[in-house]
Amino acid sequence: MADKKPILTIKNLYKSFGALKATDDVSLDLYEGEIHALIGPNGAGKSTLIKQISGDYQSDSGSIHFLDQDLAGLGVAERARAGLGRTFQVSSLALEFSALRNVMLAVQSKSGSSFKFFKSVQKDADLIEPAMQMLKEVGLEGRADIPAAELSHGERRQLEVAIALALKPKAFLLDEPMAGLGPAGSKNLTGFLDQLRHQAPILLVEHDMDAVFALADRISVLVYGRIIAAGTVDEIRGNPLVREAYLGEEAS
Amino acid sequence: MVNLSRENGFNFLLAAGLLIIPFIAQSMDEPFGITLATRVAVLALAGVGLNLALGSGGLVSFGHAAFFGLGGYVAGILAHHALNYEPIMLSPFEINGTTEMLIIWPLAMLVSGLAALLIGYFSLRTSGVYFIMITLAFAQMIYYFAISWPAYGGEDGLPIYLRNTFPGVNTMDPISFFLIAYVILLLVIALVHVLNNSRFGAALQAARQNDERLSAVGIAPFNIRLVAFVISAMITGLAGALQADLLKFVDPSALSWHMSGEIMIFVILGGVGRLFGPVAGAALFILFESIFGGMTEYWMLFLGAVLLIVVLFARGGLVGFIAGKARHG
Structure with missing residues (x-):
């Protein structure tokens, strides 16, 4: 080494x-x-x-x-x-957002400026598809639409990893x-x-x-x-x- | 738990109701009803501004009267100079007043936005109670400045003898002026809806829910909040300019902490973070004022009781009570 x-x-x-x-x-x-x-x-x-x-x-x-x-x-x-991609000791998520939207936030950050005011994120395939891919990698794709607050402890840990992954x-x-x-x-x-x-x-x-x-x-x-x-x-x-x-x- | 169509339905009823009332009032020869509806539209607009900061961004600004009042003073001062044929300044170049709403509004928004940039730059480094107190302190500074500055009426305020003008519309006609305020209200609500669903809106809402998370994905919450605070202030400043034209008068009370409190009450009564919450809240406020205000000068006591009930038992305000909990996709 x-x-x-x-x-x-x-x-x-x-x-x-x-x-x-x-x-x-x-x-x-x-x-x-x-x-x-x-x-x-x-x-x-x-x-x-x-x-x-x-x-x-x-x-x-x-x-x-x-x-x-x-x-x-x-x-x-x-x-x-x-x-630097990071996960927290105690899960730290946007709890009202769905699992997917939590990951989308990371994709959004990775893909450039957050000062985009008009296009709706709900239909933005550039955000949704990569985020969904990350959820798949950690095995959380079935829970994509569940608010982070309603995920189990283990699922939240997985979601943290998915978010870190999305930051590449x-x-x-x-x-x-x-x-x-x-x-x-x-x-x-x-x-x-x-x-x-x-x-x-x-x-x-x-x-x-x-x-x-x-x-x-x-x-x-x-x-x-x-x-x-x-x-x-x-x-x-x-x-x-x-x-x-x-x-x-x-x-x- | 979610009933989006129900919320949309309620929003539609609110919008339609607010539109119909002035026409009913006119047909019943009760012009005061038109003024009331216009006040609802203008105050709701101020609330829509605050709601972007408070509801979407979680920024409990107790100083939004600063922007409301500044917007009002921009309208008042420009009209004052135009009607007196006195330039605002001569050197280095001459600036004259104007009575043209289409010039007044952008300037009111510009001044409010710049004030918010300054206030936000300092206050957004704090959070919680400190943020509330700093925004309050800034607003009070502007309030006392307005009181002690005699050029524009000081404590007595500044009259606007003739309502400012809008191309092709007789703004002195109450219904026409109502429609101006109403259309602006709906346009701004539509804009806020778009903002909330954009990437910027996503970051702003994430900053409210968990700013540690937002930083960890590489988005600095401060920048997002500052821009939201400025947009929020510009909307409330526009409402202030409309209010000055509605009353044909602007005085320091538009800048006082009572006003900040009232704007916050619209938002809380209607439902924090709900798109039409401020409309419902302002309507409820004006309704209370006109029903109970006639009976007793202590009408705020009733309003206070309702506010207490909302805070204790119906956190989602009127909209939340009718349409259920808010949802994020």
Whole structure:
């Protein structure tokens, strides 16, 4: 992998909330075609880090480069347009809109300006067809017309993925996509993400260790805002620091 | 839950009812009825403006009187200069007043829109209660400025001695003026309908539902909201210009927070985010005013009770009560 250029490079990133160092000198990168998993106990700062990358939080210091572009100063929307496709830890959808219209919003953003005032979106095949295609990819085409508020928890997670797909991102930021899915749902999504890495690399925050070990090319372990270990699945499994800090009984 | 045809039917009844009333009033030799219907049309238009911000965009502006009043003052000031043959300014070039509605309206919309651009640029960085208070504060600033500026009547207001003119129409004829206001109302409602269904409308409604989601797909909510706020203000400003011509008078009360509250009441009574909600709301308001206003000066007490009932038990307002919950395709 050394000959490839990373898609996403994070260098010496810091973020404090008062006395709490939520992100403490974090560096990591994401290469084409890989799934890089970010694991760590609750409160380790995984979500803070994701929010620094997505643009919700501005970093205190350090740099984030994405496709050779410095992301400093860019807002959430600009970073999304630059090609960061993101799913939320807790589903974040336009709840009154149907599943289809949620995806159409992403297609609309991808296809250019939203300052188009006259043509009705309800009949706009340029929006509807690609959106429907994305729903099919996640297996939600039968629920296209259901308002997001009426979808089940699992369906909402699928919808989040469909929206991220519709953005045709250059990298995915997936914040606990398995959260709250049953075993069958997790297994399905694991298979799906396994393929997805060929479309764009994935920075995956996940608590489901079966999924992480099945999917990840590399793992970074975050504890109290610091990366205490990084490496392949086997290296992380064998790392005594990680066992102690995080995996505990689970890994034995 | 959804009954779109029912809502369309109710909207049609509202539109038809509002159109018929002035003609009935005229045949019964009750010209005051024409004025009432015209007021409904003008106030409904102000509400349609606010409804774009409040209903579609979720922007609870408590300062829309600023735009209503500015529109009114544009009409009043232009007419004042034209009727007194005083240019508005001489250098660097001469600008004269006008009594031509077709010039007054775009200018009223331009001034309201520019004010909204400025107010929105600052206030849209906040949300919730802060947004409400900042829009209120801006509107009050303009209100006190109007009161303290003697050139255009200050507290006493500015009379328009002759109603402004429209090519080919005798605007002094109450029915003709009603029809002008009515046609504008329906055209603007049609425009808002188109906007709501466009890509812009989709982004605006998404910003109301979940701005985090909208940002995450790469659309900055601030820009969308700012444009919506400006369009909304332009519509309310146009209504203000019509109101000035209807009353042949404009005074600072058009800018006061009472007015902002009234416009909001039209929207809430009729149904927030419903296309014809402001028409239903303004009609209800004027109906209450003319029925109970004659009996007691405390008629607002009844209105308040109705508003309370709507807020507590019928969130969709009158339109929602009749046609059921709103739906997005």
